[in-house]
Amino acid sequence: MLKFDFTYMLEENVTGGLKEEEISAHAETVTEFLKRLDGNRPGFVNAVMTRKWVDSVNELSDFIFTFDNLFVLGIGGSALGNIALQYALRPFNWNSMTADERNGYLRIFIVDNVDPDYLAAMLDCVDPKKTLFNIISKSGTTAEPMANYLIIRGILESYGLDVKNHLIFTTDPEKGVLRRIGRAEGIRMLEIPPDVGGRFSVLTPVGLLSAKAAGLDIEELIIGAREAYEKTANAPFWENPAALIATMHYLHYKKGRTISVMMAYSNRLYYLADWYRQLWAESLGKMYDNDGNKVYVGQTPVKALGAVDQHSQVQLYNEGPDDKVITFLRTERFDREITIPRLHDNEPELAYLGGKKLSQLLNSEQVGTQLALAKHGRPSMTISFPQIDEYHIGQFFMYYELATAVAGYLFNVNPYDQPGVELGKKITYALMGREGFEEYNFTKEAVRRVEIE
Numbered sequence: 001m002l003k004f005d006f007t008y009m010l011e012e013n014v015t016g017g018l019k020e021e022e023i024s025a026h027a028e029t030v031t032e033f034l035k036r037l038d039g040n041r042p043g044f045v046n047a048v049m050t051r052k053w054v055d056s057v058n059e060l061s062d063f064i065f066t067f068d069n070l071f072v073l074g075i076g077g078s079a080l081g082n083i084a085l086q087y088a089l090r091p092f093n094w095n096s097m098t099a100d101e102r103n104g105y106l107r108i109f110i111v112d113n114v115d116p117d118y119l120a121a122m123l124d125c126v127d128p129k130k131t132l133f134n135i136i137s138k139s140g141t142t143a144e145p146m147a148n149y150l151i152i153r154g155i156l157e158s159y160g161l162d163v164k165n166h167l168i169f170t171t172d173p174e175k176g177v178l179r180r181i182g183r184a185e186g187i188r189m190l191e192i193p194p195d196v197g198g199r200f201s202v203l204t205p206v207g208l209l210s211a212k213a214a215g216l217d218i219e220e221l222i223i224g225a226r227e228a229y230e231k232t233a234n235a236p237f238w239e240n241p242a243a244l245i246a247t248m249h250y251l252h253y254k255k256g257r258t259i260s261v262m263m264a265y266s267n268r269l270y271y272l273a274d275w276y277r278q279l280w281a282e283s284l285g286k287m288y289d290n291d292g293n294k295v296y297v298g299q300t301p302v303k304a305l306g307a308v309d310q311h312s313q314v315q316l317y318n319e320g321p322d323d324k325v326i327t328f329l330r331t332e333r334f335d336r337e338i339t340i341p342r343l344h345d346n347e348p349e350l351a352y353l354g355g356k357k358l359s360q361l362l363n364s365e366q367v368g369t370q371l372a373l374a375k376h377g378r379p380s381m382t383i384s385f386p387q388i389d390e391y392h393i394g395q396f397f398m399y400y401e402l403a404t405a406v407a408g409y410l411f412n413v414n415p416y417d418q419p420g421v422e423l424g425k426k427i428t429y430a431l432m433g434r435e436g437f438e439e440y441n442f443t444k445e446a447v448r449r450v451e452i453e
């Protein structure tokens with residue numbers, strides 16, 4: 001299981017930390033909340049209690065493994081989980097390996113943005129004839145994946161290829177334009193459970209298809225998540241990681257720590273922090289609480305990479321405003337190990353490194369940063385991965401989805417909606433000339449601009 005260490009969140013170990021009794025004051029209500037949640041499980045929990053979603057992906061195996069490459073086209077919750085999984089569980093040089101070195105599994109390209117330089121460069125890497133394109137959009141209305149879909153379809157058609165042999169749509173089971181087109185044209189489709197919002201959907205077909213295509217063990221991902229849930233649902237408060245993460249972040253927020261930094265001491269774990277950013281930001285950043293009061297709450301999630309950001313951010317974290325709570329991610333076992341050679345025994349600045357493992361240096365830097373933060377009165381917690389594998393990554397997703405639900409309860413906001421994203425989308429539609437959005441057309445004259453050419 002993942003190991004959680006909250007030592008440096010507490011006042012006894014860090015001035016500026018939390019008193020045990022102020023945390024315990026929430027024990028009863030949070031435990032009650034989790035019991036109610038267990039009685040009426042949210043979609044993201046139900047999704048890992050069934051074989052349905054794994055089976056739906058496995059059923060496409062014969063089709064998937066006729067290709068060399070998989071493109072995933074989606075954005076936000078339809079992309080970030082995919083990216084996190086691929087970075088954590090595949091070697092970094094995966095896409096430059098030969099098919100044999102990849103044991104026949106597919107190269108994976110996840111394109112979320114609509115940056116023409118980026119998309120064009122990714123497309124240059126593949127032969128469309130050997131490529132499967134998975135268009136993921138829960139709503140089917142998001143401009144970015146829809147634009148990318150049209151571009152891909154145009155390319156497939158220009159090659160004279162039968163599009164239904166190169167496309168998968170991953171979308172709502174009933175609603176939306178992708179479902180409509182898919183049905184009309186016999187395109188293979190995967191369902192996103194209607195009660196699972198994009199940012200909670202990584203362990204549904206949204207994240208499972210690319211994981212499967214890259215040869216990851218998708219069953220283990222689900223088992224890890226399920227065991228994390230079972231460990232949490234009825235656990236006593238002080239043994240419950242999700243409850244403690246949420247309560248401690250909430251209390252630190254109340255003390256003015258409005259920024260939550262997730263700092264991974266592992267390049268493989270870094271993109272978990274990107275996934276977390278959307279989860280924490282869209283779920284908890286709200287203008288109204290559940291009673292309709294204007295509250296403007298939300299903790300700003302920030303990602304950081306150790307040791308790199310020690311040389312970029314940590315000065316600020318130690319001596320800048322006391323407005324942050326830090327979560328460290330680390331692993332106790334790296335898949336590869338490198339020993340630093342003893343080459344300059346007479347040079348003390350180098351000699352101490354000789355013979356040490358690179359992983360020892362990285363993990364020592366994590367401890368060093370954490371203790372230095374504590375000395376400056378800055379709270380932090382640590383999540384240790386015994387190793388980086390499907391089982392523990394699945395656990396991580398579930399613990400954080402649950403922590404987000406609990407934090408939503410504590411902040412008294414709805415963690416499952418995102419009304420604040422809508423206006424920008426509508427203005428974009430208007431600027432792009434989509435019918436029905438004329439009222440949002442902010443013309444040059446209507447908006448005061450400062451332009452420097």
Ligand SMILES: O=P(O)(O)OC[C@H]1O[C@](O)(CO)[C@@H](O)[C@@H]1O
Pocket residue numbers: 074075076077078136137138139140141142145198199282418421
């Ligand atoms: O899967 P969809 O419907 O295209 O949505 C993509 C993303 O857009 C949002 O709705 C708003 O940014 C996210 O919540 C979601 O993950």
